[in-house]
Every structure is written in structure tokens, then in C-alpha cells.
Amino acid sequence: MLARRWPRVSAVAISLALVMGACGGDDSDGASSSTSIAPTTDLATEQGSLDGGELTLYSGRSESLVQGVIDAFEAETGVVVKVRYGSSAEIGASLLEEGERTPADVFYSQEVGAVGVLAKAGLLAPLPATIVERADERFRPPAENLWVGVTGRSRVIVYNPDLVPDPPASVLELTDPKWAGQVAIVPGNAGFQAFITAFRVTQGDEAAKQWLLDMQANGVRTDIESNGDVLEAVDNGELAIGLINHYYWGALAAELGAQNMTAQLVFPKGDDPGGLFNATAVGITTSGAENPAALALVEYLLSDAGQRYFVTETHEYPVIDGVADPIGYPAKAQLEGPALDLTDLDSLEATQALLTELGLLS
Amino acid sequence: MLRRVRRAHPPLALLAGGGLASVLVLVPITYIVVRATDRGWQTFADTVWRQRTLELLVRSVGLAVVVTTASVVIGVAAAWLVTSSDLPGRRFWRVALAMPLALPSYIAAWAWIGWRPDLVGFDGAAIVLTSISYPYVYLPVLGALGRADPALADVARSCGRGPWWVFVRVTLRQVRIAAVGGALLVMLYVLSEFAAVSIMRYESLTKVIYSSYRASFDRTPAAALGCVLVAATMVPLWFAVRFSGSGRVARVGAGSTRTAATVELRRLRWPITGCVAALLGFSLGVPAWNLVRWTGRGSSTTTWNDVAEATATTLGLAAAAAAAAVIIAIPIGLLSARYAGRCARAVTALAYAGHALPGIVVALSLVFFGIRYANAIYQRTPMLVGAYVVIFLSLAIGAIHGSIAQAPPILDEVARSSGRRQVTVWFSVTLRLAAPGIGTAAALVFIATSKELPATLLLRPIGTDTLATQLWSRTDAVNYAAAAPYACVLVLIACIPTALLTRASVTRS
Numbered sequence: 001m002l003a004r005r006w007p008r009v010s011a012v013a014i015s016l017a018l019v020m021g022a023c024g025g026d027d028s029d030g031a032s033s034s035t036s037i038a039p040t041t042d043l044a045t046e047q048g049s050l051d052g053g054e055l056t057l058y059s060g061r062s063e064s065l066v067q068g069v070i071d072a073f074e075a076e077t078g079v080v081v082k083v084r085y086g087s088s089a090e091i092g093a094s095l096l097e098e099g100e101r102t103p104a105d106v107f108y109s110q111e112v113g114a115v116g117v118l119a120k121a122g123l124l125a126p127l128p129a130t131i132v133e134r135a136d137e138r139f140r141p142p143a144e145n146l147w148v149g150v151t152g153r154s155r156v157i158v159y160n161p162d163l164v165p166d167p168p169a170s171v172l173e174l175t176d177p178k179w180a181g182q183v184a185i186v187p188g189n190a191g192f193q194a195f196i197t198a199f200r201v202t203q204g205d206e207a208a209k210q211w212l213l214d215m216q217a218n219g220v221r222t223d224i225e226s227n228g229d230v231l232e233a234v235d236n237g238e239l240a241i242g243l244i245n246h247y248y249w250g251a252l253a254a255e256l257g258a259q260n261m262t263a264q265l266v267f268p269k270g271d272d273p274g275g276l277f278n279a280t281a282v283g284i285t286t287s288g289a290e291n292p293a294a295l296a297l298v299e300y301l302l303s304d305a306g307q308r309y310f311v312t313e314t315h316e317y318p319v320i321d322g323v324a325d326p327i328g329y330p331a332k333a334q335l336e337g338p339a340l341d342l343t344d345l346d347s348l349e350a351t352q353a354l355l356t357e358l359g360l361l362s
Numbered sequence: 363m364l365r366r367v368r369r370a371h372p373p374l375a376l377l378a379g380g381g382l383a384s385v386l387v388l389v390p391i392t393y394i395v396v397r398a399t400d401r402g403w404q405t406f407a408d409t410v411w412r413q414r415t416l417e418l419l420v421r422s423v424g425l426a427v428v429v430t431t432a433s434v435v436i437g438v439a440a441a442w443l444v445t446s447s448d449l450p451g452r453r454f455w456r457v458a459l460a461m462p463l464a465l466p467s468y469i470a471a472w473a474w475i476g477w478r479p480d481l482v483g484f485d486g487a488a489i490v491l492t493s494i495s496y497p498y499v500y501l502p503v504l505g506a507l508g509r510a511d512p513a514l515a516d517v518a519r520s521c522g523r524g525p526w527w528v529f530v531r532v533t534l535r536q537v538r539i540a541a542v543g544g545a546l547l548v549m550l551y552v553l554s555e556f557a558a559v560s561i562m563r564y565e566s567l568t569k570v571i572y573s574s575y576r577a578s579f580d581r582t583p584a585a586a587l588g589c590v591l592v593a594a595t596m597v598p599l600w601f602a603v604r605f606s607g608s609g610r611v612a613r614v615g616a617g618s619t620r621t622a623a624t625v626e627l628r629r630l631r632w633p634i635t636g637c638v639a640a641l642l643g644f645s646l647g648v649p650a651w652n653l654v655r656w657t658g659r660g661s662s663t664t665t666w667n668d669v670a671e672a673t674a675t676t677l678g679l680a681a682a683a684a685a686a687a688v689i690i691a692i693p694i695g696l697l698s699a700r701y702a703g704r705c706a707r708a709v710t711a712l713a714y715a716g717h718a719l720p721g722i723v724v725a726l727s728l729v730f731f732g733i734r735y736a737n738a739i740y741q742r743t744p745m746l747v748g749a750y751v752v753i754f755l756s757l758a759i760g761a762i763h764g765s766i767a768q769a770p771p772i773l774d775e776v777a778r779s780s781g782r783r784q785v786t787v788w789f790s791v792t793l794r795l796a797a798p799g800i801g802t803a804a805a806l807v808f809i810a811t812s813k814e815l816p817a818t819l820l821l822r823p824i825g826t827d828t829l830a831t832q833l834w835s836r837t838d839a840v841n842y843a844a845a846a847p848y849a850c851v852l853v854l855i856a857c858i859p860t861a862l863l864t865r866a867s868v869t870r871s
Contacts, residue, residue: 056824063835082824084741085835089575090722094820096579097729103741117579188573223482223563238479255662255842361573 051078053293058095058104060088060114061280069309073300079293088114088190095285096121105288106297108150108280111190115147115281116346125289127298134302139279139319142341149279149342150301151310152317154246154335155195157266157274158231163240167266171243171274175214182240184221184230187360191227191245191278197351199273202338205354208273212358222360228252235263243274246329250315258328267330268337275337278345279319372701373784379693380706386690386752387712390719391592393727397585409586419590422567425487425559426552426598432492433548436641437499438541442533443638445507447625450635456504459638460864462645463497464856466813466830469849470494470645471561472837473652486562491552493645498551499544501863502764505798506540507533509768525625543760546602546714550756553591553718557815567591568720575722588723595718599711649853653846662844668832669847676812676828677855679743683750684808688800690751691758695796696788699766700774710763713756721816724753729820742823749817754810758803765799766792805859812856829855 059066063085070081084091088110095102095118102123109115118124124146132140132148139149157174159167163182168174174183186192199208221239224230230242231252246265253261268275282301288294300306307318315326317335325332355361372380399406409415443449444456462470471490474481481489514536518528534541556568567587574584627634694713697706716724728749732740739745769792777787793800815830822831829852836845 084820084824085831086819089572089579090725090816090820092579093575093581093722093726094729096581097726098733101733101737114579225560225563233479 050293050296053077053079053291053296055079055081055105055288055291055293055297056103057081057083057106057108057297058091058102059083059085060091060107060109061085065314066108068313069301069306072305072309073297076300076305077293077296079296081293081297092117095123099123100286102285102287104285105291105294106282106284108282108301110280111194112147112149112279112281112342112345113190113194113348115283116343116348118283118285119144119146120346123285124283125286127284128295131295131299131302135319136321138277139342141343147281147283148298148302149281149319151280151307151314152319152332153191153278153280154267154317154337155191155274155276155278156244156246156249157241157268158234158244158249158263159241159266160234160237160239160262161264162237162262167264168241169266170268170270170272172211172272174220174241175211175218177218179218179241181219181221183215183218184224184233184239184242185215186224186227186230186244187222187355188225189227192243193348193351193355194278194345195243195273195276196355197345197347198276198338198340200351200354201340201344201347202271202273205350209354209358212354212360216358216360231263235261237262245278247315247326250326250328253328254315265329267335270336271338272336273338275335277317277335277337279342280316281342372697375785376693376696379690380697380709383690383694383755384705384709384712386748387709387716387755389731389752390716390724390727391712393730394585394588394592394719394723397581397730398589401582405582406586406589409583410590415587415590418565418567418570418587419594421565422553422591423594425484425491425564425566426549428488429491429495429552430545430549432488433496433499434541434545436492436496437544438503438534438537440496440638440641441500441503441507441537442529443634445504446533447627447634448631449627449638450631455638455642457861457864458642458646460497460501460504460860461642461857462494463501463809463863464853464860465494465646465649466557466849466852467491467494467555468557468561469653469853470649471558473649475561476652476655477648482563484564487559487564487566489644490558490562491555493648495548495551496645497860498547499541501802502540502544502761503537504864505802506537510536539764542602543764546598547717547757547760549598550595550714550718553595554720556720556722571720572722581726584723588719591718591720592715595715596711599714653849656842656846656849658843662836662842664832664836664844664847666847668827669829669851672827672829672832672848673851673855675826676830676852679747679750679828680808680811680855682743682747683754683811684804686747687751687755687758687807688762688804691755691762691803692793692800694759695762695766696792698763700771700792710756710759713759716752717754717756721753721814725749725817725820728752728817732821741821743826746818746821746823746826749821750807750811750814753814753817754807757806757810761799761803761806762796763799765796765802768799769795802863805863808859809856812852 070083073079074081092109092114095104095107100123107115107118115124127145127148129145132145135149139152141147157168157171168179196208199211224233227244227248230239230244231248233239234242235252249263249265282298284294284298302320304323307320307323310316311318311323311326315329317325317332352361440459444452444459449455467490470493474486474490515528515532518532554568556572559566560569560572567590571584571587574580694706694709698710732745736745773791773795774787777791778784813830815834818828818831829848833845833848833852836848
């Protein structure tokens with residue numbers, strides 16, 4: 001009997017050991033790091049020493065959007081970049097589980113929120129001010145320099161001109177009964193949540209809540225899973241109006257041919273939170289702080305060449321001056337949107353609490 | 363009494379194997395408990411004790427029950443038709459009906475939403491999941507019907523019983539264990555499923571777990587809901603144990619190859635053939651049509667070189683995972699079939715419970731433990747293969763346990779009494795008799811691995827692309843035309859072991 005009981009006892013012991021080990025490992029996660037990166041001078045002077053360098057990039061943006069700029073960076077510097085692709089959520093959660101042991105030197109996120117969470121967890125090292133200041137003020141953190149914006153993207157109203165000859169100019173109009181049951185939002189999408197956060201920050205929690213309640217009363221559709229699906233539904237006439245990010249239009253136009261696109265965009269004017277101008281962002285992890293190649297990559301993403309790549313390939317806006325805006329969209333200077341710091345968007349949890357309260361999120 | 367207990371001593375090697383398996387199945391379970399409670403039990407309780415959690419659980423369980431019931435009805439009926447009736451073209455249907463197993467749920471779901479966008483919600487999710495999960499019931503029932511003793515049915519018929527009475531009272535009883543085992547896999551799979559429910563826009567517990575990561579990178583509520591899922595699996599597990607019955611399932615002397623009498627369908631013959639064709643049209647035809655549509659739809663392209671590379675990688679990983687899962691599942695199968703060890707049964711239950719967790723949760727558990735305790739192989743191929751074993755061990759254990767239990771223990775005892783060592787006996791007798799089950803286990807793990815996505819994304823070596831990751835990155839960027847070749851190859855390579863599975867269940871008869 002004793003022998004038969006042994007495996008059970010051992011299994012319990014093993015699981016206990018695992019639990020204890022796990023708890024021990026957890027302590028280091030929250031610890032913030034004081035490591036900082038030595039500012040470099042210029043990319044050109046660094047090149048000699050970078051050749052033969054290596055770095056690991058975790059990318060929350062997909063391979064087809066990012067690999068081209070990585071190839072160009074490798075060709076320019078001789079650095080070997082190993083990239084792990086995934087969605088921002090999965091890669092971000094994975095980085096949090098890995099903590100300071102992460103093999104990643106650089107994290108390139110689809111939105112500011114993810115780098116913000118990592119910065120708060122103490123997993124990002126400060127960037128040199130010279131690099132961060134290359135980006136327009138609206139695309140950089142007000143303090144600490146733990147991340148910097150790489151590309152700009154605007155929230156837009158997408159509509160089907162066959163169904164909507166007279167499109168709304170502002171998201172605030174969408175509560176009008178004439179749009180009842182014709183508008184789709186994607187409450188689980190990070191871009192939508194950033195928009196609601198901007199709404200709360202600029203017009204107050206009550207106004208944001210009232211807008212959402214009015215939208216719900218107006219039969220807003222929340223059953224479509226992603227921005228891409230909303231755009232397709234609008235394009236093929238299943239849906240009249242949707243709230244998405246601007247570049248989805250360019251991606252679908254590139255796939256189907258711009259002349260075959262039915263869906264059209266409205267960029268809301270003034271301080272309409274529906275015209276929020278958000279950014280993708282990059283940060284260097286504490287474990288990559290000593291790697292000069294990591295810094296060189298961030299520098300390259302903010303260089304003229306890096307920025308031009310994104311404008312042509314992903315239809316996004318450059319974050320630095322002197323690079324032309326994407327073709328087929330309004331100029332960056334004309335885009336307004338609510339006046340706020342992108343870090344003001346870090347009250348994401350309050351937004352999610354609001355969406356959960358209204359039954360839009362679980 | 364004392365002698366029996368002594369004979370039931372499992373050898374140390376077996377216990378070591380069982381120990382390894384128990385460590386593996388504990389990884390995801392331990393992780394969700396650690397994460398769910400890392401902000402204290404109060405937060406855990408607040409997340410779990412909400413009206414919303416109960417609603418989601420009801421939605422998930424409702425979907426699982428409907429899909430499982432439909433899969434059992436379709437799977438059993440289809441298996442009976444191709445083995446016992448005069449359905450025209452039975453040989454073709456026998457292989458073709460197993461093919462939907464090769465389809466990743468997301469490919470089927472995209473096809474359905476493209477064809478019938480009005481089916482979003484419960485109906486669509488139930489249809490898509492049934493269309494790809496019924497083979498989990500169909501295949502084992504096919505095997506069980508092949509092995510079943512036709513004499514019982516003959517006796518019943520000779521007593522003047524009609525075919526319907528024979529089917530219900532004799533045949534169904536003979537396939538009960540196989541059907542329950544398959545139903546359990548379907549139920550756990552549906553509970554863990556994310557891709558199809560998300561594409562069909564059905565709010566379930568797993569969809570909410572994913573949005574928790576997606577929206578806030580918040581791992582604690584996701585893990586707490588994972589605990590709810592694991593707890594929920596205890597109910598079907600208990601039922602499965604209850605309903606598959608205990609007692610000996612092995613027998614010696616059914617070696618005669620007498621073929622069962624064929625039931626004539628008469629005037630229902632063609633209508634039923636129409637139904638079978640429709641089933642295949644829905645489960646295989648709709649996805650095939652969608653892939654053709656994708657190819658013609660866009661301008662994006664991919665190179666055949668990339669497709670070939672991803673194919674080779676997928677084949678290698680799936681083969682390695684299948685081999686590793688089988689090797690690790692055999693000790694558990696032997697322990698629970700030959701020693702009726704409670705510990706082995708606990709490991710089996712935990713493996714099944716882990717199967718109900720969504721892929722992203724299991725993947726994060728492996729990230730968590732991998733970087734701390736297996737750093738040397740973290741994000742390398744051995745670790746990725748280990749991850750597949752953790753995720754799909756229950757598939758292997760189920761198939762292997764059943765076949766070892768059916769291998770008559772008396773043959774072991776005869777061989778042992780002739781002076782052979784226990785381990786030699788297993789290799790020369792037991793495992794050879796259980797070979798069809800081991801083959802089934804390997805094929806199931808192979809197919810599941812080739813389709814796996816979330817763990818592959820987080821744990822693959824950098825630069826390693828499988829067909830599933832390539833497909834994901836193409837569709838993520840709406841390059842549908844470039845995605846189509848990957849989807850086609852993915853389905854094709856999963857078809858090969860699926861076809862072998864039907865052959866295995868036929869030759870067993």
C-alpha cells in the first residue's frame with residue numbers, strides 16, 4: 001500500500017515546490033530597475049561597433065508590417081535582429097510573465113497602453129532624451145522617457161456612401177435616432193478603449209458614460225470582433241457606419257485595389273474625441289539596457305528612412321518632422337483630435353471599469 | 363489478499379514515467395492558481411462570484427452541451443452507417459467523414475461567417491464546432507463497431523427483433539465506452555475553444571479570458587476564470603467515468619473475423635446518402651469553397667519556398683510532439699489500466715482538466731515556468747515540443763488507456779509466468795496489443811499540434827515558422843490571398859494521419 005501511495009505524495013510535493021518557486025520568482029517582477037542607457041552620439045559613429053551585434057525584438061505588430069523596416073536596419077548596421085511576432089496582448093502578457101529574465105531587448109507595441117503597463121511594472125529602461133525628442137511632442141511621454149512613439153494613427157468614422165449619403169461629422173452625432181442600429185463599435189479593441197479614455201479625460205467621466213448610454217439606447221452594434229471585420233462589413237454593405245483606426249482602410253485598399261473600395265472615412269474635427277490621434281510605441285527592456293544594438297534600432301525607427309517605410313507600407317503618419325504624410329489621407333497638420341498627452345490615456349482601467357459597468361466588456 | 367497487493371506493485375521505472383507526466387499536467391493548473399490568487403483571495407473571490415461569471419459559465423456550458431450532443435448523434439450515426447448498413451460508397455464515406463478533424467476551427471469559422479454572416483452567435487458557433495468536432499466521436503465509435511462481436515446482434519435478430527431495436531439495445535451498448543470517451547474530448551475542446559467562438563461572435567468564458575489579456579494585460583482575472591473552467595470540467599469528467607462503466611473490457615477469443623450482417627436501408631437508402639453528402643458538404647465543402655474564394659480575392663502573394671519551409675517545420679514539430687506525448691502517456695496508461703492507481707487516475711483527470719483551458723493560458727503557464735526552471739531550453743525546440751505535450755497529453759492518454767485496458771491482462775500473466783521480466787512483457791505483449799490505440803494517440807496529437815497557434819507564437823524559437831503562424835500573420839494583416847496556400851497545406855498534411863486513423867479503425871475489425 002505504501003508503495004502505491006508514494007506517487008501521490010510525490011506529486012503533491014512537486015506541486016508545492018512549483019508553487020513556492022513561483023511565488024519566490026514573483027517578487028522580482030514588481031521591482032523597478034535603476035539601470036539606464038548611456039546616451040549614444042550618432043548612429044553613423046556607432047556603426048563600426050554595431051557590426052556583428054545582435055538583439056531580440058518582441059513585436060506586437062505583425063510581421064508583414066514590420067519585417068521590411070527590420071531588414072533595412074540589418075542591412076544598414078550589420079546588426080542581426082531576432083524578432084518574435086505576436087499580438088500586443090499576448091506578447092505584453094508574456095513579457096510580464098518573463099519579468100527581468102526576458103530575452104527581449106526591445107518591445108515594439110501596437111499602442112502606448114502596453115508600453116505604459118511595462119513601464120509601470122519597472123521593466124523598461126529610460127531612453128536618451130536626444131532620441132525621444134526627435135518625435136513630435138504629442139508622441140512622447142511627458143516625463144521619464146521610458147518609451148517613444150513610432151507611428152501615428154487616427155481614429156476615424158468609416159461609412160458606406162451607398163447607405164449613408166450624408167455622413168456624420170462627429171461621433172457625438174451618432175446618438176441621433178436616425179443612426180439607430182446602424183453603427184458598430186468594438187469595445188474590446190485597444191483603439192476603441194483609447195478613444196473612450198480620451199473622451200473621459202477631455203470631457204469628463206459623466207459625458208463619456210452618457211455618450212455610451214445614448215449609443216446603447218440607439219442600438220449600437222458590439223457583436224463584431226475587430227476593426228478589420230467592421231471595415232469589411234461597411235465595405236460590403238452589411239453595415240452603415242463603424243468606428244475604427246484610419247490605416248485599416250489603406251490595408252484593405254492595398255489588398256482589394258483602392259478603386260474597388262466602397263467604404264469611405266471621416267476624420268472628426270476639433271476636439272472630438274472620435275478623432276483621437278494615437279501612436280505605436282517602442283521601449284527598451286531593462287535586460288536590453290546594456291545592448292547598444294537595441295538603442296540603434298530605436299534610433300533607426302525614428303530616422304527619416306524608418307519613418308518613410310511606415311508611411312508607405314502601413315499608411316500611418318510619421319512622428320518626426322520632414323517626412324511626407326501618407327497618400328490618400330488628410331495631412332497630419334489638419335488632424336486635430338482631443339488635446340491630451342498620450343500618457344493621459346493610461347487610465348485604461350477606469351475606462352474598462354466603465355465599459356464593464358455598462359455591459360460592453362466582461 | 364496480501365499477494366494481490368504485492369503483485370500490484372508498479373515498477374520504479376513506471377512510477378518515474380508517471381511522475382514526469384504529473385509534473386507536466388500540473389504546470390498549467392499550478393500557474394492559474396498562483397496567478398488567480400496573487401492579489402489575494404478577496405480579489406479572486408470578487409472575480410469569480412459575479413453574476414457575469416455565472417452567465418458566461420452558463421453560455422460556455424450551453425454551447426459545449428449542444429455541440430457534444432450533436433457530435434455524438436452525428437458521430438455514432440455516421441459510424442454505424444459506414445460499418446453496418448448498405449449505404450452506397452461506404453469505403454469512400456468512411457475516410458471522407460473523418461476529414462473535418464483536419465480543419466483548424468478558425469478556417470472553418472471564417473468560411474461560415476463569409477458564407478452566412480447572419481449565423482453569428484450561438485447558432486453559428488454551434489454549427490462550426492459540431493462540423494469539425496464530430497470526428498472525435500465518429501473515429502472511436504468506428505473502431506468500437508469494428509471490434510464489436512456481431513454475434514449479439516445476430517442473436518437479437520434471430521429472436522425476431524427489428525433493426526431499430528438491435529441498434530438501440532445492442533449496438534449502442536457496444537459502442538458506449540468509445541462514444542463517451544469521444545464526447546468527453548468534444549466537450550473539453552469546446553470549453554477551451556477560442557478562435558471559432560470569437561469569429562462567430564459568441565460571448566463565452568474563453569472569449570472573456572482572451573479579452574482580459576487583450577484589453578488590460580491583466581492576467582489575474584483571466585486566471586481566475588480559468589479556475590472556473592477547470593472546476594467546470596470536473597462535472598463531465600465525473601459523468602464520463604460513471605457512464606463508461608467499470609469492470610473488464612478486455613476479452614480473449616473475439617479473434618474470429620466473421621463479418622457482421624449488413625442492415626438494408628431500403629427506401630431510405632438514397633435520402634440517407636443525401637444526408638451524409640450534405641454533412642460532408644457543410645463540414646468540408648464550405649471551408650474548401652472559402653479557400654478558393656480567398657485565393658481569387660486579393661493581390662497579396664507568398665513564395666512556395668516559404669510554404670515549403672513552414673510545411674517541413676510543421677511536420678517535424680508535429681511528429682516530435684506525437685512521439686513525445688505517446689512516450690509520456692504510456693506509463694500513465696499502464697498505471698491506470700494495470701494497477702488501477704488512484705494517482706494515475708488523478709493525473710488523467712488533471713490532463714483532461716488542462717485540456718479545457720484556453721491555449722493562451724497554457725502558453726503563459728509555460729512561459730512562467732519555462733523561463734524560471736528551464737531557462738536553458740526556453741523558447742527552443744525541446745521546450746516547444748514539451749509545451750505541445752502539456753497541451754495535448756489528454757488526447758494521447760485517452761486513446762492509449764483504452765487500448766491497454768482492452769489488451770487482455772491474462773496474456774501479460776502468461777508471459778510473466780514463463781519467466782520474462784515485467785518491462786519485457788510490456789514491450790513484447792501489452793504494447794503490441796495496444797498498438798492501434800498508440801497509433802491513434804500519435805495521430806491525434808500530430809493533427810492537433812499542426813493546428814496549434816497561441817503556444818507556438820510565444821514559445822517557438824525565433825525565426826521558426828509553422829503553417830499556423832504563417833497563416834495567422836497573413837490573415838492578421840488581411841492578406842487573404844497569401845494566407846490561402848498555408849491554409850490548404852495545413853489541411854492537407856492533417857488529412858494524412860486522419861486517413862490513417864480511419865484505416866487503423868477498419869483494420870482492427
